[in-house]
Amino acid sequence: MSEKIKKPFKLSRLIRKTIFYLFIVTLAVVIILPVFFLVSLSFLSTREAYLYPLPLLPSLKARYSLTYGERGYLLSVYDDFNKEYQTVLDTNDFEKMSVYMHSQIGTPFSIPEIEEVIKDLESGPEDTVYFSARKDLLYNYDTFFKVTREAVPALLRSLQIAGMTILISLSIGGLAGYAFARYIFAGRDALKFSVLFVRMFPGVAIALPMVIILANMGFYDRPIGLSLVYSVGSISLTIWITASIFIGIPESLEEAAQVFGATKVQSFLRVTLPLALPGLAAAAMYAFLGAWNETVSAIILTQFNPTFSVVVYQTLLGSVGQVNLAAAGGLVMALPSVFFTFFIRKYIQQMWGGVTI
Amino acid sequence: MATLKMQNVTKQFGRNVIAVRDFNLEVKEQEFLVLLGPSGCGKTTAMRMVAGLEEVTTGKIFIGDRDVTDLPPRKRNVSMIFQNYAVWPHMTVYDNIAFALKLKNLPAEEIDRKVKEAAGLAKIEMLLDRLPAQLSGGQQQRVAVSRAIAVNPDIFLMDEPLSNLDAKLRVSMRTELKAIHEKAGSTTVFVTHDQSEAMSMADRIVIMKDGEVIQVGSPDDVYHRSRSIFVADFIGTPPTNFMEVDVRKEGEGIHLVNSHLNLLLEPALAKHLNTYSKDKIILGVRPENMLLVSEDEAALSASCLVSEPQGSHQVVAIQLDDSIIKVIAPASPTILPGTAVHMSFKQETLRFFDPDTTLAIND
Ligand SMILES: Nc1ncnc2c1ncn2[C@@H]1O[C@H](COP(=O)(O)OP(=O)(O)OP(=O)(O)O)[C@@H](O)[C@H]1O
Ligand SMILES: [Mg+2]
Numbered sequence: 273m274s275e276k277i278k279k280p281f282k283l284s285r286l287i288r289k290t291i292f293y294l295f296i297v298t299l300a301v302v303i304i305l306p307v308f309f310l311v312s313l314s315f316l317s318t319r320e321a322y323l324y325p326l327p328l329l330p331s332l333k334a335r336y337s338l339t340y341g342e343r344g345y346l347l348s349v350y351d352d353f354n355k356e357y358q359t360v361l362d363t364n365d366f367e368k369m370s371v372y373m374h375s376q377i378g379t380p381f382s383i384p385e386i387e388e389v390i391k392d393l394e395s396g397p398e399d400t401v402y403f404s405a406r407k408d409l410l411y412n413y414d415t416f417f418k419v420t421r422e423a424v425p426a427l428l429r430s431l432q433i434a435g436m437t438i439l440i441s442l443s444i445g446g447l448a449g450y451a452f453a454r455y456i457f458a459g460r461d462a463l464k465f466s467v468l469f470v471r472m473f474p475g476v477a478i479a480l481p482m483v484i485i486l487a488n489m490g491f492y493d494r495p496i497g498l499s500l501v502y503s504v505g506s507i508s509l510t511i512w513i514t515a516s517i518f519i520g521i522p523e524s525l526e527e528a529a530q531v532f533g534a535t536k537v538q539s540f541l542r543v544t545l546p547l548a549l550p551g552l553a554a555a556a557m558y559a560f561l562g563a564w565n566e567t568v569s570a571i572i573l574t575q576f577n578p579t580f581s582v583v584v585y586q587t588l589l590g591s592v593g594q595v596n597l598a599a600a601g602g603l604v605m606a607l608p609s610v611f612f613t614f615f616i617r618k619y620i621q622q623m624w625g626g627v628t629i
Numbered sequence: 630m631a632t633l634k635m636q637n638v639t640k641q642f643g644r645n646v647i648a649v650r651d652f653n654l655e656v657k658e659q660e661f662l663v664l665l666g667p668s669g670c671g672k673t674t675a676m677r678m679v680a681g682l683e684e685v686t687t688g689k690i691f692i693g694d695r696d697v698t699d700l701p702p703r704k705r706n707v708s709m710i711f712q713n714y715a716v717w718p719h720m721t722v723y724d725n726i727a728f729a730l731k732l733k734n735l736p737a738e739e740i741d742r743k744v745k746e747a748a749g750l751a752k753i754e755m756l757l758d759r760l761p762a763q764l765s766g767g768q769q770q771r772v773a774v775s776r777a778i779a780v781n782p783d784i785f786l787m788d789e790p791l792s793n794l795d796a797k798l799r800v801s802m803r804t805e806l807k808a809i810h811e812k813a814g815s816t817t818v819f820v821t822h823d824q825s826e827a828m829s830m831a832d833r834i835v836i837m838k839d840g841e842v843i844q845v846g847s848p849d850d851v852y853h854r855s856r857s858i859f860v861a862d863f864i865g866t867p868p869t870n871f872m873e874v875d876v877r878k879e880g881e882g883i884h885l886v887n888s889h890l891n892l893l894l895e896p897a898l899a900k901h902l903n904t905y906s907k908d909k910i911i912l913g914v915r916p917e918n919m920l921l922v923s924e925d926e927a928a929l930s931a932s933c934l935v936s937e938p939q940g941s942h943q944v945v946a947i948q949l950d951d952s953i954i955k956v957i958a959p960a961s962p963t964i965l966p967g968t969a970v971h972m973s974f975k976q977e978t979l980r981f982f983d984p985d986t987t988l989a990i991n992d
Contacts, residue, residue, distance in 0.1 A: 528715040530702040532729035546719045
């Protein structure tokens with residue numbers, strides 16, 4: 273027999289729970305809403321993107337009506353909010369009509385199809401025909417890559433820069449972190465603290481001196497130059513992350529490996545490194561995100577070879593009337609970060625769950 | 630299996646800390662030698678120098694005929710059990726044991742055979758597939774033992790391997806380690822600060838203090854023939870009782886006298902003091918060597934402070950001026966606090982120490 277114990281009602285607990293859930297919901301709204309709008313916006317047609325109020329979800333098709341106009345044919349689109357057809361075009365030019373339907377409303381509609389509709393109009397008894405067209409949801413993404421010629425090379429360049437940043441900051445920062453964890457030397461603590469100084473400056477503040485230094489080194493406007501700049505910041509973070517990981521790995525584990533036949537290098541590679549993997553993964557993630565998302569320094573430090581974040585930024589600036597394109601670019605930009613974070617998550621989780629040291 | 634020899638080994642850390650000072654030691658083949666001493670006396674440092682994890686400042690170390698002083702750990706053919714076990718958490722028990730064998734590039738079947746053999750000796754055959762996180766402390770300890778046996782080392786080093794186990798397991802692991810040592814027959818150096826562990830396991834005990842060797846001898850030696858007040862005090866629970874006494878030569882006999890005590894020494898003992906010139910000694914007597922007697926036979930009388938029953942016997946604490954001595958008495962009758970206790974000594978067991986040098990006079 274299991275006895276159910278009824279908890280006495282307590283006002284304070286109710287209040288605490290309420291506040292807790294309010295907090296959680298607020299947090300969710302703050303984080304999820306902007307992402308939701310960005311995703312939704314990236315699928316809206318240009319016309320939808322400038323409607324008021326903005327539709328919450330992209331429509332999947334558009335309903336048209338066609339009738340005779342002053343200059344030719346009058347094309348109207350159904351507005352879900354106002355529940356009426358709104359005239360958008362009065363033209364004789366079928367090509368113009370087709371392009372408009374595709375680029376502004378997002379529904380691909382060829383000239384023969386238009387001619388078909390017009391035949392219906394002319395042969396039918398009414399002076400208006402109604403028809404609908406399916407929407408091309410990926411139109412914005414397609415267009416983003418078509419319009420911004422630099423998008424694909426910039427994407428590859430950004431990946432390359434992020435990869436090099438990870439490599440540089442993990443190899444240098446990881447080794448330094450190991451040294452900070454294992455060896456006692458004069459000025460160790462001061463030095464360990466001072467590597468954080470570099471993170472106290474905003475990136476822009478050191479960007480100009482960086483331009484000069486990189487130009488002198490011949491690295492201006494080259495991926496290696498940017499990854500060096502990003503490494504400066506992420507090395508210091510990597511040092512702190514890896515040092516605390518290495519401190520948590522008892523030295524006796526390495527010593528045991530040496531007693532049982534390993535060289536110093538072998539004991540590092542076979543014992544310490546696998547155990548430090550979660551920390552290294554976390555450091556790699558920070559390095560990647562830092563390098564991938566950074567825009568300000570990238571604008572200053574590149575000229576003809578922009579990174580992807582710069583391209584997205586420029587689309588946003590130069591695209592009055594095209595925010596939905598910028599949103600698509602922004603999402604393309606976010607995808608690798610999301611993938612990378614998910615991929616690396618399982619290693620980071622080891623730090624809290626999996627292997628206990 | 631081999632001998633181990635340490636010659637004038639000194640280890641200095643930084644400018645001020647001398648952890649081990651002029652250390653000389655020979656460990657015989659198949660011997661179980663225990664390094665015993667209080668915390669911070671340099672036991673671990675001495676052992677780590679043998680393993681090669683710490684460089685010697687001066688001196689030499691030989692394993693068998695090989696001078697290993699400057700060899701890295703992996704070339705010394707020693708194995709070690711660490712105080713925290715140091716089993717690798719990301720490897721299964723099997724891989725932990727096989728690690729050293731794989732590094733030696735042994736054929737797979739041979740590795741398999743040796744791993745299973747070593748696991749069998751430590752009774753962990755059924756745990757081979759587990760990760761250390763899935764094992765209890767005692768089981769991890771066994772993994773560390775198997776790993777150490779599997780390589781068939783010249784010297785077996787153990788640094789307080791039992792200190793993280795609970796009291797009961799510690800005692801049973803003692804027996805097992807000793808049994809494993811009998812079977813494997815390896816030369817073993819075992820570090821501990823627990824004197825009862827040392828007494829129960831050692832062939833010989835090396836007692837250390839402040840980085841120096843104080844006494845080397847069998848458990849019997851260090852217990853019954855302690856060479857200094859430090860050893861007599863460190864070994865045994867409860868430890869040796871000490872009393873400062875005057876030496877009075879009256880006619881043929883020698884009396885030991887203080888405010889509670891007047892003891893006429895038997896000739897066999899008295900002869901040790903013949904050449905002794907000072908008039909005071911420290912008398913050392915082990916608690917079990919004091920006998921409760923009737924009042925007229927007593928050499929020492931005082932009142933009981935408290936009595937601690939131990940089942941098989943009782944430990945009686947007795948107040949003498951400002952010091953307390955302890956006596957082991959039969960379990961019954963229970964001696965009540967405040968009652969007068971009359972004692973005599975088993976004279977042949979008495980130890981005399983020089984109050985200035987603290988060294989034993991009767992050796
Ligand atoms: N790496 C080091 N640097 C400086 N001093 C050290 C170092 N290692 C040990 N010492 C000092 O050397 C002395 C001996 O230390 P050791 O670890 O050998 O003692 P121990 O006998 O093993 O003690 P315990 O029983 O507590 O383990 C101690 O005073 C210690 O502070
Ligand atoms: Mg120690």
